[in-house]
Amino acid sequence: MVVFLFVLGLVIMIHEFGHFIMAKRANILCHEFSLGMGPVLYSKRKGETLYSIRAIPFGGYVMMAGEEMEKEIVKPGDKIRIITNEFNKVTKIVLDIENDEYDKYELITVEKIDLKGNEDERLYINDYDVVRDAFFIFKNRELQIAPHNRSFENKTKIQRFLSIFAGPFMNFALAFVLFIIVGLLSGFPVMDKSIIGSTNESLPAYGEILPGDQILEINDVPVFDWEDIKTVLDENPTDRMIKFDILRDGENISVTLTPIVYFYTIGIHSDDGAINELRIGDVVKDSPSLGLLEKGDIITEINGVSVVTWFDFANELKKDNDGSDVTIKVLRDDVELEVTIKAFSEMYVNTAGYDMVLSMVGIAPDFEFNFVKSMLGGFAGVKNSSTLIFDTISLLFNDDSTNVGQLSGPVGIFDITSRALQNGFVSLLGWMALLSVNLGVINLLPIPALDGGRLVFLGYEAVTRRKPNRKIENTLHYVMYILLMGLFVYITFNDLLRLFNIN
Numbered sequence: 001m002v003v004f005l006f007v008l009g010l011v012i013m014i015h016e017f018g019h020f021i022m023a024k025r026a027n028i029l030c031h032e033f034s035l036g037m038g039p040v041l042y043s044k045r046k047g048e049t050l051y052s053i054r055a056i057p058f059g060g061y062v063m064m065a066g067e068e069m070e071k072e073i074v075k076p077g078d079k080i081r082i083i084t085n086e087f088n089k090v091t092k093i094v095l096d097i098e099n100d101e102y103d104k105y106e107l108i109t110v111e112k113i114d115l116k117g118n119e120d121e122r123l124y125i126n127d128y129d130v131v132r133d134a135f136f137i138f139k140n141r142e143l144q145i146a147p148h149n150r151s152f153e154n155k156t157k158i159q160r161f162l163s164i165f166a167g168p169f170m171n172f173a174l175a176f177v178l179f180i181i182v183g184l185l186s187g188f189p190v191m192d193k194s195i196i197g198s199t200n201e202s203l204p205a206y207g208e209i210l211p212g213d214q215i216l217e218i219n220d221v222p223v224f225d226w227e228d229i230k231t232v233l234d235e236n237p238t239d240r241m242i243k244f245d246i247l248r249d250g251e252n253i254s255v256t257l258t259p260i261v262y263f264y265t266i267g268i269h270s271d272d273g274a275i276n277e278l279r280i281g282d283v284v285k286d287s288p289s290l291g292l293l294e295k296g297d298i299i300t301e302i303n304g305v306s307v308v309t310w311f312d313f314a315n316e317l318k319k320d321n322d323g324s325d326v327t328i329k330v331l332r333d334d335v336e337l338e339v340t341i342k343a344f345s346e347m348y349v350n351t352a353g354y355d356m357v358l359s360m361v362g363i364a365p366d367f368e369f370n371f372v373k374s375m376l377g378g379f380a381g382v383k384n385s386s387t388l389i390f391d392t393i394s395l396l397f398n399d400d401s402t403n404v405g406q407l408s409g410p411v412g413i414f415d416i417t418s419r420a421l422q423n424g425f426v427s428l429l430g431w432m433a434l435l436s437v438n439l440g441v442i443n444l445l446p447i448p449a450l451d452g453g454r455l456v457f458l459g460y461e462a463v464t465r466r467k468p469n470r471k472i473e474n475t476l477h478y479v480m481y482i483l484l485m486g487l488f489v490y491i492t493f494n495d496l497l498r499l500f501n502i503n
Helices: 002-025 157-187 224-237 309-319 346-351 373-386 388-398 412-420 426-443 451-464 468-499
Strands: 030-046 051-063 079-084 090-094 108-110 129-139 142-144 195-197 214-218 244-249 251-257 260-261 268-270 278-283 296-301 326-333 335-342 359-362 363-365
Touching: 002 051, 002 157, 002 412, 002 426, 030 142, 129 451, 142 251, 157 373, 157 426, 157 451, 214 224, 260 309, 296 309, 309 359, 346 388, 373 388, 373 426, 388 426, 426 451, 451 468
Parallel strands: 090 129
Antiparallel strands: 030 051, 079 090, 079 108, 129 142, 195 363, 214 244, 244 251, 260 268, 260 359, 268 278, 296 326, 326 335
8 A cells, every 4th residue: 555655646746746846937826735635634834835635645736826717815895804014014814704813903894905916016905015925814724815926827828838738747757767767677688589588487488498598499490589489489379389499508408388378358368287178277357257267167169169279269269359249168067158258359459468369488588788778768668658548548439348447547556556566666667657657648638627628728828819718718627627536436436346356
């Protein structure tokens, strides 16, 4: 939980810090810098800004004066108390006039007032001058007044653009640095040789093929680099026996392995010891087969067609590559069962970075430190991660096997963060970088209530040379905010169902 809060808090804080620092550079009054949403857990005022941590750790904001259309807090006819300094200038305007704490201060009825001014014009209440950093005192909080020259809406277009855009930009900057660190820590694969760098202890090659071995041939086909190795292994992914000819310490050795075959459209893989039967090794978490197929099931039929090899099974499965239902018969404890599975489409699987059918033996190339590649990897990581949100949107509109309920919210992010942490520090950094990029991209979408929506209105102003109707703009922001909160609740609910395996 601590790591989850740190990861989420960092990507949100860096986003809001971008808004905050550019707003301060433009001399925009920032009322509050908040991490999280909802009830306040902790707050501390420093200067004119209240820094707060709120109960819901998903989101945050910088409250800038004039960013939203604001009603006049004090109007002629209102009764207030005023606190003045030694020069008889108002420093605090008390609206909580029934509070005994302020009984000693003068109670007045407002007859004329101007707390906005223009540039350096005088601010006043009745005949009293008001300092430009005076505060309103409400029942439970204080808020500094926002003169004309401290308001977001009265800044130049470039100042407003930078104040909005700086949030997503900082997310990209954070991801860039994290991807560089990942490259420096993990190194880069040596692809121009066929040397083994490591083997996966949960896959067949472990203990049979050793780090430092050089692969000479696979199934009697010569290989010279990792592109050759991948090509040969991908040609027949359902082969049950693969022969590797290896050079080890100057000696030629032959090793025969039974690969594990993954079927990502339905989320199962073959048993590592099964050669002559279609026995399921395991069912992948969150896959379409979860709860329907089980480890040890022996597949006998798919869509009415009898199958006796994984090659036959893969060919039949590939015919249903659009996410349609797949009917599979299995033997479970000598009892024949039939299940219908809503498979992932090939488009969904490819977007996730997998093939429909993939053979794995568990070998990986050697890695080397390369500073230049690490720097370039920072750019490549941000670029590649930036496209994921658009791939997801494309799936939602074009793929019947994908729906909004499959998206991940805070609970899903917690689950993924936990798994990334289990895979090591480098994996966690990579996940943090990916999360930061996606937060930046999502915020740049041209949707009201997001930074991208505000940039659209700013663009309208730049093109038409007139400001949009503030009432309409704020209404659109508010309505979309409510809709996004509804989506947030719906996604979180589905996250919980998946977490507890409730169908």
